Amino acid sequence: SVWQFPCFKRGFVHRAKPTDFDFLKVIGKGSFGKVVYSSLIHVLHSFFSFFFFDQQKHIMAERNVLLKNVKHPFLVGLHYSFQTTDKLYFVLDFVNGGELFFHLQRERTFPEPRAKFYIAEMASALGYLHSLNIVYRDLKPENILLDYQGHVVLTDFGLCKEGISLAETTTTFCGTPEYLAPEVLRKQPYDNTVDWWCLGSVLYEMLYGLPPFYSRDTHEMYDNILHKALLMRPGASSQAWSILQGLLEKDRTRRLGSADDFNEIKTHSFFSSVNWGDLEQKKIRPPFIPHVSSLCDITNFDPEFTEETVPRSVCFSSDRSIVNASVLEADDAFLGFSYAPPSDDSFL
Numbered sequence: 001s002v003w004q005f006p007c008f009k010r011g012f013v014h015r016a017k018p019t020d021f022d023f024l025k026v027i028g029k030g031s032f033g034k035v036v037y038s039s040l041i042h043v044l045h046s047f048f049s050f051f052f053f054d055q056q057k058h059i060m061a062e063r064n065v066l067l068k069n070v071k072h073p074f075l076v077g078l079h080y081s082f083q084t085t086d087k088l089y090f091v092l093d094f095v096n097g098g099e100l101f102f103h104l105q106r107e108r109t110f111p112e113p114r115a116k117f118y119i120a121e122m123a124s125a126l127g128y129l130h131s132l133n134i135v136y137r138d139l140k141p142e143n144i145l146l147d148y149q150g151h152v153v154l155t156d157f158g159l160c161k162e163g164i165s166l167a168e169t170t171t172t173f174c175g176t177p178e179y180l181a182p183e184v185l186r187k188q189p190y191d192n193t194v195d196w197w198c199l200g201s202v203l204y205e206m207l208y209g210l211p212p213f214y215s216r217d218t219h220e221m222y223d224n225i226l227h228k229a230l231l232m233r234p235g236a237s238s239q240a241w242s243i244l245q246g247l248l249e250k251d252r253t254r255r256l257g258s259a260d261d262f263n264e265i266k267t268h269s270f271f272s273s274v275n276w277g278d279l280e281q282k283k284i285r286p287p288f289i290p291h292v293s294s295l296c297d298i299t300n301f302d303p304e305f306t307e308e309t310v311p312r313s314v315c316f317s318s319d320r321s322i323v324n325a326s327v328l329e330a331d332d333a334f335l336g337f338s339y340a341p342p343s344d345d346s347f348l
Contacts, residue, residue, distance in 0.1 A: 018084065021091075026308045027301040036310060037094060037298055073282055074125040076145070076155040095153045097146030097290035098300030104141055108209050112240055114287040115206040118144070120266075120274050121152035122199060127262025130192045139198035140179050141205065148295060150286030177218055178211040182226050182250045196257035196265065200247025207236050212248055226250070243270040 021038045028035035071077060079091045100118065104110070110118075122144065129136055136154070145153040181197035183190040204212040213224035230248050232241060246256030246268065257264050266276055278284050290300055298306055 018087075018089065023310045025298055025301075026305045026310055027298060028305055035305075037296075038091075072125060072128045073280055074121045074152045074154060075128070076153050092155070093153070094295075095145040095147050095155070096292055096295070096297055096300055097148050097150060099142055100144040100146065100152070101141035102300060102302070103146070103288070103290075104206060104209075110206045111287075112207065112236060115203060116240075116270065116274070117284070117287050118152055118206065119199060119203050120271055120276075120279055122154065122202070123262065123265050124276070124280055125152070125154045126195045126199065127265070130195070130261050135192045136195050136198075138179075139195060139202060141202060144202070146286075146288075146290050146300075148290060148292040148297075149282070150289045151282060177221065178214055180222075180225060181252065183252050185222055185226060190252060192261060193252045193255045193258050196247050196255055197252075199265075200244055203240075203247070204244055207240065208233060212244075237270075239268075239270040239272070243268050 023036050023038045025037040026034055027037050076095060077093045079093070082089050082091075122139065126136055126139070139154070143155055145155055147153055179198045179201045181190065181194045184194060201211050212230060213221055213228055215221040215224060230245060236244075243256065249255040252258060256268065265271070266274070275284070292300065
């Protein structure tokens with residue numbers, strides 16, 4: 001389908017193409033594409049622009065999950081998606097407070113109240129995805145961003161699995177080694193409780209500086225995940241240890257969240273001080289405010305990326321031209337990928 005978006009006069013639509021955007025800075029890289037800070041020409045609004053070259057299943061999974069996100073406060077929002085003959089583009093919220101991984105690396109650990117705040121916002125986002133029968137599957141500090149106010153924003157939905165309710169399972173082996181749940185390693189059926197294991201792993205890492213069963217030797221780490229008991233360590237409250245034990249239960253049928261999903265998580269004593277309504281309305285002041293000079297500040301991104309020149313190939317197809325709509329429709333390998341929101345006044 002041809003991508004269109006409302007432009008500057010009511011009723012006027014414009015066929016999307018990369019040259020409609022100013023591509024300003026590279027701010028990240030993945031296995032199959034780049035992340036570029038960009039803006040829609042003549043419109044004072046900033047976006048992430050993601051583009052990919054392969055991995056059709058994962059790209060369409062990400063696109064479908066992004067479309068299902070109806071402005072949840074802790075999930076990145078999709079504005080547009082479009083394609084040329086050789087590239088796919090996502091236009092997403094620009095979130096510039098930095099990766100949680102960036103801040104955790106710099107500070108080593110977080111105080112428990114700060115970790116609790118982040119985990120509560122993550123749990124809210126995961127609970128929302130589960131309500132849509134979506135399992136996130138790849139929760140890790142690199143996929144958790146902070147916005148300029150200090151709130152959590154989950155991104156990167158390429159490994160999400162749709163159509164998985166509490167009573168359903170899948171067997172696909174995927175995820176990041178440090179955070180893989182035992183049932184995933186064993187290639188056993190798993191369900192949305194895999195996300196609660198990952199949440200426990202991230203909480204443990206925020207409190208202690210490393211994932212719970214970490215080893216530099218991947219085989220040893222896998223063995224630890226499967227067989228090693230979670231050893232109690234000093235420095236955390238009894239409520240924190242209780243939720244860690246519940247989330248990092250190796251038997252998914254006994255794991256916290258296995259019976260009533262997010263409802264079990266949010267009623268745990270660890271969150272007794274959290275007003276979930278206020279949290280989801282962003283009425284709770286974040287414990288840490290990122291150092292951001294403006295909404296366009298990119299200092300919280302790795303200079304390895306931001307110092308790189310934006311390649312001309314971002315703005316052009318391999319033949320240095322933009323294909324016309326009829327050719328694009330005929331050569332639409334990613335049928336149904338393109339998306340534009342209903343017309344609204346924000347671009348008028």
